[in-house]
Amino acid sequence: xxxxxxxxxxxxxxxxxxxxxxxxxxxxxxxxxxxxxxxxxxxxxxxxxxxxxxxxxxxxxxxxxxxxxxxxxxxxxxxxxxxxxxxxxxxxxxxxxxxxxxxxxxxxxxxxxxxxxxxxxxxxxxxxxxxxxxxxxxxxxxxxxxxxxxxxxxxxxxxxxxxxxxxxxxxxxxxxxxxxxxxxxxxxxxxxxxxxxxxxxxxxxxxxxxxxxxxxxxxxxxxxxxxxxxxxxxxxxxxxxxxxxxxxxxxxxxxxxxxxxxxxxxxxxxxxxxxxxxxxxxxxxxxxxxxxxxxxxxxxxxxxxxxxxxxxxxxxxxxxxxxxxxxxxxxxxxxxxxxxxxxxxxxxxxxxxxxxxxxxxxxxxxxxxxxxxxxxxxxxxxxxxxxxxxxxxxxxxxxxxxxxxxxxxxxxxxxxxxxxxxxxxxxxxxxxxxxxxxxxxxxxxxxxxxxxxxxxxxxxxxxxxxxxxxxxxxxxxxxxxxxxxxxxxxxxxxxxxxxxxxxxxxxxxxxxxxxxxxxxxxxxxxxxxxxxxxxxxxxxxxxxxxxxxxxxxxxxxxxxx
Amino acid sequence: xxxxxxxxxxxxxxxxxxxxxxxxxxxxxxxxxxxxxxxxxxxxxxxxxxxxxxxxxxxxxxxxxxxxxxxxxxxxxxxxxxxxxxxxxxxxxxxxxxxxxxxxxxxxxxxxxxxxxxxxxxxxxxxxxxxxxxxxxxxxxxxxxxxxxxxxxxxxxxxxxxxxxxxxxxxxxxxxxxxxxxxxxxxxxxxxxxxxxxxxxxxxxxxxxxxxxxxxxxxxxxxxxxxxxxxxxxxxxxxxxxxxxxxxxxxxxxxxxxxxxxxxxxxxxxxxxxxxxxxxxxxxxxxxxxxxxxxxxxxxxxxxxxxxxxxxxxxxxxxxxxxxxxxxxxxxxxxxxxxxxxxxxxxxxxxxxxxxxxxxxxxxxxxxxxxxxxxxxxxxxxxxxxxxxxxxxxxx
Numbered sequence: 001x002x003x004x005x006x007x008x009x010x011x012x013x014x015x016x017x018x019x020x021x022x023x024x025x026x027x028x029x030x031x032x033x034x035x036x037x038x039x040x041x042x043x044x045x046x047x048x049x050x051x052x053x054x055x056x057x058x059x060x061x062x063x064x065x066x067x068x069x070x071x072x073x074x075x076x077x078x079x080x081x082x083x084x085x086x087x088x089x090x091x092x093x094x095x096x097x098x099x100x101x102x103x104x105x106x107x108x109x110x111x112x113x114x115x116x117x118x119x120x121x122x123x124x125x126x127x128x129x130x131x132x133x134x135x136x137x138x139x140x141x142x143x144x145x146x147x148x149x150x151x152x153x154x155x156x157x158x159x160x161x162x163x164x165x166x167x168x169x170x171x172x173x174x175x176x177x178x179x180x181x182x183x184x185x186x187x188x189x190x191x192x193x194x195x196x197x198x199x200x201x202x203x204x205x206x207x208x209x210x211x212x213x214x215x216x217x218x219x220x221x222x223x224x225x226x227x228x229x230x231x232x233x234x235x236x237x238x239x240x241x242x243x244x245x246x247x248x249x250x251x252x253x254x255x256x257x258x259x260x261x262x263x264x265x266x267x268x269x270x271x272x273x274x275x276x277x278x279x280x281x282x283x284x285x286x287x288x289x290x291x292x293x294x295x296x297x298x299x300x301x302x303x304x305x306x307x308x309x310x311x312x313x314x315x316x317x318x319x320x321x322x323x324x325x326x327x328x329x330x331x332x333x334x335x336x337x338x339x340x341x342x343x344x345x346x347x348x349x350x351x352x353x354x355x356x357x358x359x360x361x362x363x364x365x366x367x368x369x370x371x372x373x374x375x376x377x378x379x380x381x382x383x384x385x386x387x388x389x390x391x392x393x394x395x396x397x398x399x400x401x402x403x404x405x406x407x408x409x410x411x412x413x414x415x416x417x418x419x420x421x422x423x424x425x426x427x428x429x430x431x432x433x434x435x436x437x438x439x440x441x442x443x444x445x446x447x448x449x450x451x452x453x454x455x456x457x458x459x460x461x462x463x464x465x466x467x468x469x470x471x472x473x474x475x476x477x478x479x480x481x482x483x484x485x486x487x488x489x490x491x492x493x494x495x496x497x498x499x500x501x502x503x504x505x506x507x508x509x510x511x512x513x514x515x516x517x518x519x520x521x522x523x524x525x526x527x528x529x530x531x532x533x534x535x536x537x538x539x540x541x542x543x544x545x546x547x548x549x550x551x552x553x554x555x556x557x558x559x560x561x
Numbered sequence: 562x563x564x565x566x567x568x569x570x571x572x573x574x575x576x577x578x579x580x581x582x583x584x585x586x587x588x589x590x591x592x593x594x595x596x597x598x599x600x601x602x603x604x605x606x607x608x609x610x611x612x613x614x615x616x617x618x619x620x621x622x623x624x625x626x627x628x629x630x631x632x633x634x635x636x637x638x639x640x641x642x643x644x645x646x647x648x649x650x651x652x653x654x655x656x657x658x659x660x661x662x663x664x665x666x667x668x669x670x671x672x673x674x675x676x677x678x679x680x681x682x683x684x685x686x687x688x689x690x691x692x693x694x695x696x697x698x699x700x701x702x703x704x705x706x707x708x709x710x711x712x713x714x715x716x717x718x719x720x721x722x723x724x725x726x727x728x729x730x731x732x733x734x735x736x737x738x739x740x741x742x743x744x745x746x747x748x749x750x751x752x753x754x755x756x757x758x759x760x761x762x763x764x765x766x767x768x769x770x771x772x773x774x775x776x777x778x779x780x781x782x783x784x785x786x787x788x789x790x791x792x793x794x795x796x797x798x799x800x801x802x803x804x805x806x807x808x809x810x811x812x813x814x815x816x817x818x819x820x821x822x823x824x825x826x827x828x829x830x831x832x833x834x835x836x837x838x839x840x841x842x843x844x845x846x847x848x849x850x851x852x853x854x855x856x857x858x859x860x861x862x863x864x865x866x867x868x869x870x871x872x873x874x875x876x877x878x879x880x881x882x883x884x885x886x887x888x889x890x891x892x893x894x895x896x897x898x899x900x901x902x903x904x905x906x907x908x909x910x911x912x913x914x915x916x917x918x919x920x921x922x923x924x925x926x927x928x929x930x931x932x933x934x935x936x937x938x939x940x941x942x943x944x945x946x947x948x949x950x951x952x953x954x955x956x957x
Contacts, residue, residue, distance in 0.1 A: 292691055
């Protein structure tokens, strides 16, 4: 590796811009750069500026560039916004196939959107790739900078070369009566402002808030931990996301728990705000909107199967917890949480019928069909019975003369009965559905009359286990600490030097908040007889403005530049 | 309770008037001879102005507290309440930044923008609504208030950026910067147009109803608060004698909202053109004398500082608290809901802003433009995502 030797004798690695010891500019390029650009990483050599031979170096150099990082951010930002133009596939009605939905609802644009894969943008491989690239960029760009920066700040020399001081944004060079006394006063007054002050041989370095410089690296560490946490979700066992529909009165095994836990729903309720009962101030809103939901709630019991119990056996259940599951109030146990997310009111549970003689209207007995456990035969009065030949829970119509059911959920129950009576010992066939009675094999003597229905509510719950949460939380916390550390504190430094010919030089640098450091310098200079420190950038800006103004409007005499 | 609610409305009204008066005093303060040079430091006009601003802020705080008491929950549950709170936070952020830097000209721009925001919020239904189950949580107050505070502090950087550009951009030359600066101001005038047209028709009690067919092929009723320049899909006028044009919109377009947007543009554009016609100047040129003596370096610093203060607050409210609450209420900390995505976009944008500034030296003019774009993104998330893109956050 090549090295650069400074005039002061210090040997710096290749790529260094300002001598690590005295602060002299080592190359003419560095000399001509803006001070803020050179000072950013203390003019140190970064790996990305030192090596560029192998493929690894090239990849490293690519990702270490903040320019690349910003491009990645901007691309991600724009792409993300495209995903919000139309609803993502996640949010469209589940029964319609997406290729159909997008075209039907949004025309040709919807079709293009679907074909390009924007309907599921955030799960697409290229979006994942973008996020991964940002992750890599964060790691490499940070490492590339934090190591040399740490070394440079750790080994700061107190005495810096005049040229280093001169190029700082805040700079002053003055003749004072007693420069050493002034320096002592400055030292004392900077200590009052809680600066760390080091003095060697008529040189002074005052520093404050260096830890702010680590803020970006701390927050980047947090982000990386967060991204790792997000990836861990795909490790088996870390993440469970199941849907559980549970009917009032039922006890079911909780999916994802290996039949270890069971949930019983005692009751599900929906409550609405009431103009009479709830505070009067809500009445205007209730009037305007109609009805506003107050509560969704499943009264649930959580059971655990006893140790020696057999999987699936519900007899050995032990009550663990009893809780009303509400939105914002999940039931929590053993890293799991059960959330109230959905419901279905008044699902059919059982249907009752009376068997009557069509002519005499004589009732010969009643039967109740449990829609979840129908019996094969229902015995009625002596000599009468009804045989259930077919049960179609979710009847949709006939196909080739056969009744069809689209699901086992009793949304539209239909029955094929054979009715036996002393008059018809061979039985008569009757097909019964809601608002539909057929006698497919000819006129019957007896019929089944609908006599009543029993319903119950169903809760839609989400079962969730997410063992990555603490990692995400940790990452988030570290990110917040880093971002606050970097944003709310500033790294301020002042260099003061008394030359042999009795001049006093002072220079100041801060990574941000120049207003603040100027106030500190003003405090340090108090009572020393020193004039205010000069903000070289302000002077430069004003000169540019004055020149421009002068060119365009030389008659403007009110200009005070 | 209803009495408290009416006290609350009065306090908000008082705050509004106070901010209006304070704006006038701030305008006076930058003309004051004593601090003419840099428009910073103490002067009598500015002292009066900031005092009135603080009184207005206290009054608005009173609105917030009394409304909270009346409703029994933090008044942050619908668009009116959220945007009003955002306006209040903008004032708070301004007061803080004012006491750090004492730049009077900031008040001349920050207060009118806060006024515009509060006026805008009052165009939405203002009644106290009870909380739906998803909102019944302490996180409502924590999450929403932090987001509003973060966005408001970031908005100060927009104010500083706007001032910076008004001085920095050479308006005598035609160019992209001159054009876009004027476009931003035109955008603000459109908001004035929205407030003006809504208020006028509301005061006149204008109301039209249509039946129409929605995307699911079902018939629904649409309500119009302004004369219908566009009508909904297969719309049938229900209100007798009301005006309705013959321009019909397809079902996926919310015709009633589009109608409001069109009216806002018409009224806003008329206002804009009138201003130009009377003053014979662009709005930028009209405002430029106000910023003539602004210290650009200081403005740049104020803008940067508010991004630095606002970014962590926004991250905390818009992402961290948001994720915690989403995990509790919606079972997952992140679900790519449009509002969530736009919070991420806002966050990414300001992250890019900081990287460009910190490592690529984007200061001054460029930084000011970025601050303006950032504010546009925040406003988009605040307004458009709620009104145009439906999602879990559509509470208005």
